[in-house]
Amino acid sequence: MLKTKKIYITIIILSLIASGCASYKPGLSSMWGADYNELSKVKRDGVTKEINMPIDKTFDEVLKIAGENKLTVFKKDSKKKFLILIGFPKQTNTTRVGVFFEPINNSSTIITLSSLSSATLVKAKKIIFENIKPEK
Secondary structure, three states: OOOHHHHHHHHHHHOOOOOHHHHHOOOHHHHHHOHHHHHHHHHHHHHHEEEEOOOOOOHHHHHHHHHOHHHEEEEOOOHHHHOEEEOOOOOOOOOOOEEEEEEOOOEEEEEEEEEEOHEEEEEEEHHHHOOOOOOO
16 A cells, blocks of 8 residues: 555656646746736836937846846746746745836837736835936
């Protein structure tokens, strides 16, 4: 009986290890702070800043600021121009902030920050908007 139990446990563990990310479902992403759609829906309630910088440079600068402030880039899409950041000070590690980038023209970009947490949004605004400097 005990030997059979050990075999079942071993099979279950091996199944979980072998399945890896193959069993990952996009619907689970919101539990892990990666739900783009959720943050996109609250984007209209977010905060924006226009910056005199091309979109690609702005994207790279926000990534740099995130790293300097020990934020985790949970998800990034350089083609769709968005980031999902987590790890803001004194917040639950999975509280996420969406950072959306929209070109105004070749030399200016609008950055929009969105979050389901207003406290985290205030922190994100302070960290990102106060540290990004426009091109001269």
